[in-house]
Amino acid sequence: MPRPDAFLPVKTNWFHILLSLAGGEQHGYGIMQEVLDRTGGKVRLWPATLYGSLKRLIEAGLIEESDQRPRQFDDPRRKYYRLTRLGRRVLDAESERLQELVRILQMKRGLEVS
């Protein structure tokens, strides 16, 4: 398995998708909606970009298609995606990286104030 560090920093689109899948399986339109909701309508993954990114994420081994259907009433033709173990670790590593950045920024701010 490739090292998660190799994927850092994660592209914004990828990060949003990974984040959406952190909660469990999701289909394409669902991911789009979730990102829209989460960012208060600021970030919209347009369909073609979304599927392009999904394709590359699958090729990179960060996500995979899921055969589990969370809701019975859903359209059976939809494909569901979920994080792989690598994907989860990349998401963790990216979150850590961002946290580290925020921490450094806060420390600098703190120094300026004092």
Next chain:
Amino acid sequence: MKTLALWLYRRLAYAFPHEFQMLYGADVVRTGEEAVEEISERHGFWGLFPLLADIALRVPVEYLAEMRRDLVYALRTLAKSRGFAAVGIISLGLGMGVAATSASQFFTMILKDLPDVREPGHLAMLQGASYPYFEHYRDQHDLFAAVAAFRLAVPFNISLQGANARPERIFGQVVSPEYLDLLGITPQRGRLFDPAVDKPGEAPVVFLTDRFWRDRMDADPNAVGRVIRVNGQPATVIGVGPKDFLGIMPIIASEIFVPTTAPANMVPELAGDILHKNEKAFGVLFRLAPGISIDSAEAGLDSLTRHLDQETLDPARNAKGRRVTMSPGGKILPIPREMMPAMYGFTFLLIGLILALACMNLANMQLARAAVRRREVAIRLSVGASRFRLIRQLLTESVLLALAGGAAGLAFAYWATSAFRKVQVSRAIPIHIEMHPDGHVLLLTFLLSLAAGVGFGLAPALAATKTDLASTLKEGAVAQMRGYRRFGMRNLLMVWQVAGALTLLLIAGFMVIGFEKSNAVEIAFDSHSMFLFSVDPVRDGYSSDRAASLFDKIRDRLKTVAGVRDVVISEATPFAPQLGGSTLTAPGDAGAPDQVVHGVAKNVVGAGYFSALDVVMLEGREFNEHDQRIDTAKTVALPAILNQTAAQEFFGHKDPLGRRLAETGKSYDVVGVVKDLSAPMSQTSRGSMQTSIPVVYLPLTRGDLSSPPLNGMTILIRTSHDPAGAIEGVRNEMSALDPNLAIFNLRTLAEDVEQNTSYLRRSSIIYGGIGGFGLILAAIGLSGVTAYSVARRRKEIGIRMALGARKTQVLRLVLRESGVLVAVGSVLGLAMGFAVARLMSSLTSLFGNAFTASVRDPRLIIGAPLLLAALAMLACYIPARRSTKIDPLQALREE
């Protein structure tokens, strides 16, 4: 509006690459449909634009991504079969290299414009006009915006530090004052010549090229106004030209320009009042008036010249045909327009043939490979890859291969052109060929490689993907290609390849043997026992009288040197190329029309020239000491000796002795006839190569001694024994005569002849190389086909051997198939070779002699096909031998 957006969205979604569509197409469409509602609710009508823009952008991105993957995959497959890749790249690289080299030669010599010159397309020139004629031409303001006279390749002895420094011999042009202004160059320093300022009688001035200024004056910022010595006389520098400017015809590099207003003691070429004489000593450069084509200018000039000829009673005035031939002046070489199609044609024919051979090889190799890879292709097709996708994949490979070949070809071209640049073509004139592949060639090579990759990769790719899946998967790699066909693409390609290679070999052979035959040099004695050297006393500062008496002394003194048998002073050197540029007339007998002969070469030779060369006079006598003392001003007619060709052309079967020949302003009495001497590389004025050129030999007179030609006066020394000792004695005697007299170009006759024919030998090597290259390509192709056929028939051979077939029988079986292809190809190639030779010799006299001389040579007609067939069969034999090593048990057990 929503429906329109949705419709567009769906269209775009279907434009995605096949693979992407299979996986995500439906999802993309569905998500889009769902999003449209929501987006138009939230953002209104304008919100639909980013949706469409997004998909419109993603489509090409997906295609690029696929291409990248194709490329990576192609690189990996090529890396896996290195042998295949190497052979492909080398054969295509050689083909491209030869093509790129010829193309860069073509671009620099024929298509490139003169550097630094204004509107070079409006320039035209003609060779061989007298100065008074030029002055008439100059007045044709309706035809020409400007007209100038020039003389090319004029040697000057230049010294920068006063009269006593040892001068350097360089080449320049003598030009009328209009010349520089006509060309429209901008001097980087000083001024140009100006007809209003530069008049006869003014203090002499010169104009320098940037090269002279940098190399010899160290880019002196105060160069303008400096006085330098030109042939011993002081002259003031008035200007320095722009950086790349070397005058017209820069192939003969000019470093200095001297106006025709300079005094004759500075420029021997202007001696004898030549500016007022009817002597065709100048070239004329024209800038065409706006809207005037070169054809209409030529027509206008022709009628004017005809008129002038009548007025001046030119001996050739009644000859038929055009009086003047103009050629474009703004190019590196002024190639007459009627020769253009032949030159283009031959160049492109050769390039095309070579490229076609290389490409056929590539196609053949791709076909063989595609056959081997049919299983892989079939598997990929059966798991759902689209045919288009696979074709693209295969194409990517061949394009990649072709581009690599193109790159190799460019490297080859760079090497070849830099090697070509070092070549010295002539001893007398510094021919200067500035040649390197430029942007045009780069682009051309790239496009050609791309075309070769696509063109010759497409057919194999189509063939490979058009398969019957079930049977291929069942049969495996040994499956036959849609049933073996006698006229299948591979066999046709093979036949054409053999035919093409043979055509190439034949043309190359025609050229090589033709050159050899038409330019063989026959010398009746040991050419090491004669040596030659040159002196140019006038340019070393001698007055004409002193120069003439110096030559008398040289002759007398050198004869006393031990080992010297003959001493001859001559302008012409023996067995050198003859340039037939003169037109002479033999007045007809009472009532009969005058016999006008164009393309006559004139050789000025000293007393005893022919006996020194062991050439016996066929009729009459040769020049003696008496002829050498003739005062041209007081003599009506100079004696002349004709070679056989000239005698035949002027007088037919009649006795030429005692008859008269006339030329513009001069006439000659025929006193003797000699046989034709070998003159390799001879040319007539029309630029065609000729073996037998009419030559008129004229005696060396006092006037000639004081205005020597551009390679100085040549002294021929025939030694009876030990040339080395004689050379030493001659050197001592010369320095005793005048230690400051420069002796240059000392060489034996053997060396001289070798130098004269070196260009031919190089051409022969090049053509031989091209022929050999075709052979190698054909061999590679044939051995590939045979290897493939052996692999394909593995099982069949196994069965035959299991049933008791002997190895030789198997071998014969395999070779028979290739043998038929080779035979058919050879017949076709022979026919094509002859057709091309016929076409070329009828199209132009440029190659006519070479072709006619060699077309019946048995060495070629029998040798070339035999050589090709032998090599081809060898190329087949090596892989065919593998068939005998097939283990029948193993072959049958496979699958």
